[in-house]
Amino acid sequence: MAIILQLLFTGLGIGAVYALVALGFVLIYRATNVVNFAQGQFAMLGGYCMVITTVDLGLPYWLGILITLVVMAGFGAIFNLGVYYPLRHRSFLPVVISTIGASILITNLVLGLYGPEPTTLPGVIDFPGVSLGAVFLDSQYLVIIAVTLILVLLQYFFFEHTLVGKKMQAVSQDKEVASLLGINVTGMIMLTFAYSAVLGGIAGVLVAPILFVSVGLGAQIALKAFAASIIGGFGDVPGAIAGGLIIGVAETLGAFYISVPYKDAFAFILLFAFLLIRPQGIFGEKVSQKA
Amino acid sequence: MKLLELSEVSAAYGAVQALRGLDLVVGEGEIVTLLGANGAGKSTTLRSISGLLTPNAGEIRFAGQVISGLHPEKVVRLGIAHVPEGRRVFPGLSVRENIMLGASNRRIARAEMARDTAEMFALFPDIARFADTLGWMLSGGQQQMVALARGLMARPRLLLLDEPSLGLAPLIVQQVFRIIARIRETGTTVLLVEQNARIALSVADRGYVLETGRLVVSGKPDALWNNEEVRAAYLGGKRLSEEQKPA
Ligand SMILES: Nc1ncnc2c1ncn2[C@@H]1O[C@H](COP(=O)(O)OP(=O)(O)O)[C@@H](O)[C@H]1O
Ligand SMILES: [Mg+2]
Numbered sequence: 001m002a003i004i005l006q007l008l009f010t011g012l013g014i015g016a017v018y019a020l021v022a023l024g025f026v027l028i029y030r031a032t033n034v035v036n037f038a039q040g041q042f043a044m045l046g047g048y049c050m051v052i053t054t055v056d057l058g059l060p061y062w063l064g065i066l067i068t069l070v071v072m073a074g075f076g077a078i079f080n081l082g083v084y085y086p087l088r089h090r091s092f093l094p095v096v097i098s099t100i101g102a103s104i105l106i107t108n109l110v111l112g113l114y115g116p117e118p119t120t121l122p123g124v125i126d127f128p129g130v131s132l133g134a135v136f137l138d139s140q141y142l143v144i145i146a147v148t149l150i151l152v153l154l155q156y157f158f159f160e161h162t163l164v165g166k167k168m169q170a171v172s173q174d175k176e177v178a179s180l181l182g183i184n185v186t187g188m189i190m191l192t193f194a195y196s197a198v199l200g201g202i203a204g205v206l207v208a209p210i211l212f213v214s215v216g217l218g219a220q221i222a223l224k225a226f227a228a229s230i231i232g233g234f235g236d237v238p239g240a241i242a243g244g245l246i247i248g249v250a251e252t253l254g255a256f257y258i259s260v261p262y263k264d265a266f267a268f269i270l271l272f273a274f275l276l277i278r279p280q281g282i283f284g285e286k287v288s289q290k291a
Numbered sequence: 292m293k294l295l296e297l298s299e300v301s302a303a304y305g306a307v308q309a310l311r312g313l314d315l316v317v318g319e320g321e322i323v324t325l326l327g328a329n330g331a332g333k334s335t336t337l338r339s340i341s342g343l344l345t346p347n348a349g350e351i352r353f354a355g356q357v358i359s360g361l362h363p364e365k366v367v368r369l370g371i372a373h374v375p376e377g378r379r380v381f382p383g384l385s386v387r388e389n390i391m392l393g394a395s396n397r398r399i400a401r402a403e404m405a406r407d408t409a410e411m412f413a414l415f416p417d418i419a420r421f422a423d424t425l426g427w428m429l430s431g432g433q434q435q436m437v438a439l440a441r442g443l444m445a446r447p448r449l450l451l452l453d454e455p456s457l458g459l460a461p462l463i464v465q466q467v468f469r470i471i472a473r474i475r476e477t478g479t480t481v482l483l484v485e486q487n488a489r490i491a492l493s494v495a496d497r498g499y500v501l502e503t504g505r506l507v508v509s510g511k512p513d514a515l516w517n518n519e520e521v522r523a524a525y526l527g528g529k530r531l532s533e534e535q536k537p538a
Contacts, residue, residue, distance in 0.1 A: 163391075163401060163404075166384065166388050166391070166392060167392065167395065169381070169383060169384060170381050170384060170392055173381045173382060173383050173384070174379055174381060176343060176363075176375070176379075177375060177379045177381070178392075179343075179362070179363040179364050180341060180343070180363050180367060180372075180373050180375065181367065181392055181393055181395045181396065181441070181445070182363075182364050182367040182368055182395040182396030182397075182445070183364070183392065183395045184364060185364070
């Protein structure tokens with residue numbers, strides 16, 4: 001029993017990271033109808049930004065986080081201008097290819113600047129964790145779960161209870177009408193990219209102390225997050241969160257009970273199962289109808 | 292006074308030329324209707340005015356200022372609200388939110404926005420009890436009311452209405468047109484696109500008839516209605532008897 005609780009805790013922790021990146025996928029998809037394949041690279045950049053500020057430059061952790069948030073927001077805005085905006089009137093495919101190109105570019109820039117060696121980032125709390133009976137709650141996993149919970153609540157409040165949030169929803173539902181009403185469509189999409197980059201960056205900051213910070217970090221997380229958003233029902237916000245948590249738990253249980261080397265395969269086994277049995281995902285419409 | 296003036300406006304979708312040198316004038320305080328068969332270019336005219344489409348020739352002036360080529364967000368700030376064909380209510384937002392967002396062209400505080408929204412619910416009592424219902428759950432008539440209310444929230448000097456009667460039951464159509472007549476009484480100028488010529492001519496001061504992007508004839512409702520050729524070709528045929536003549 002204790003071991004299952006232990007695995008659930010770990011699975012929810014890593015699942016929360018997938019959920020944050022999946023949320024970024026979903027928000028951009030809803031605003032632009034485009035899947036941003038560089039979403040995982042946002043997480044990698046967040047991780048490196050923390051390493052540079054807190055490890056290399058020796059700045060305090062809180063300042064590193066602050067700088068990372070600002071850098072990620074700015075990066076999201078630039079990403080929007082360079083990767084999405086020039087192609088915004090084109091169809092799905094050119095934009096998707098543009099995001100794939102950007103993801104390759106980002107990966108190689110980091111590789112060029114930082115090399116292939118993985119680095120480590122210490123956790124935010126300098127204390128290992130707490131024991132709850134036979135279950136050990138690692139502090140970094142606790143931080144991940146708490147931060148994710150807070151972000152999800154903040155995001156819910158923002159989209160449901162602020163005017164800007166409503167305008168962003170309007171833009172994602174009908175850009176033409178939104179512009180007829182005088183809503184700044186370009187600005188709202190810019191904001192969506194900035195926020196999604198921040199979400200990805202935070203996911204990277206949170207997961208860096210658990211995994212190594214490396215150029216492969218982005219792809220590793222993005223594939224799972226992408227699977228999570230399909231399992232949840234692509235384009236669905238609660239679905240992305242549920243999908244992320246499900247994958248986190250499934251791969252943790254799978255690694256323990258079935259096979260450690262195949263840990264990364266469980267997300268995709270789950271994805272295939274969903275595509276066969278319930279292709280519309282937990283909450284969503286059919287993927288085939290959306291694409 | 293001329294509020295809106297189109298001079299030799301042409302517009303195209305790729306290779307499809309949808310407007311071919313259209314001249315049109317709307318005076319302050321008028322209701323002007325734009326009639327014509329499906330595909331005549333009526334919606335294209337409204338889209339060119341509101342900035343969804345940039346004309347490839349000609350000029351559009353509003354209150355003396357050239358607006359052709361301006362972005363829709365700018366046009367609506369100048370005082371032109373466009374209620375598009377098919378109503379296009381935001382499906383995932385509530386009725387109240389849909390209406391509130393209609394004021395996005397004005398820089399007003401949220402409290403004022405809420406006050407104006409309440410005013411709209413007074414003008415459209417039928418949708419007041421659906422304030423918290425999501426757009427996609429509404430009937431066509433309710434959606435049209437929301438779309439109209441959302442357009443009026445912009446406090447426009449000129450309201451562009453694209454086929455407000457489309458797909459509505461006759462009783463609802465009458466209701467919608469009573470509201471349009473009321474809108475004019477508040478001093479708002481209306482450019483009304485319709486396929487239902489009879490009801491459009493019953494509220495309009497003047498009308499234009501379009502065919503394949505060109506102006507065919509224009510004039511007072513009576514003159515248009517009595518023009519046999521026009522009736523046969525564009526206003527739904529000669530079947531309409533004299534008793535159905537607009538008031
Ligand atoms: N998005 C579009 N792409 C290509 N052609 C279009 C588009 N919209 C309208 N058209 C064409 O432009 C012409 C005028 O259309 P429209 O202004 O919608 O007519 P109406 O509103 O009078 O029915 C038609 O021939 C129509 O086929
Ligand atoms: Mg039309």
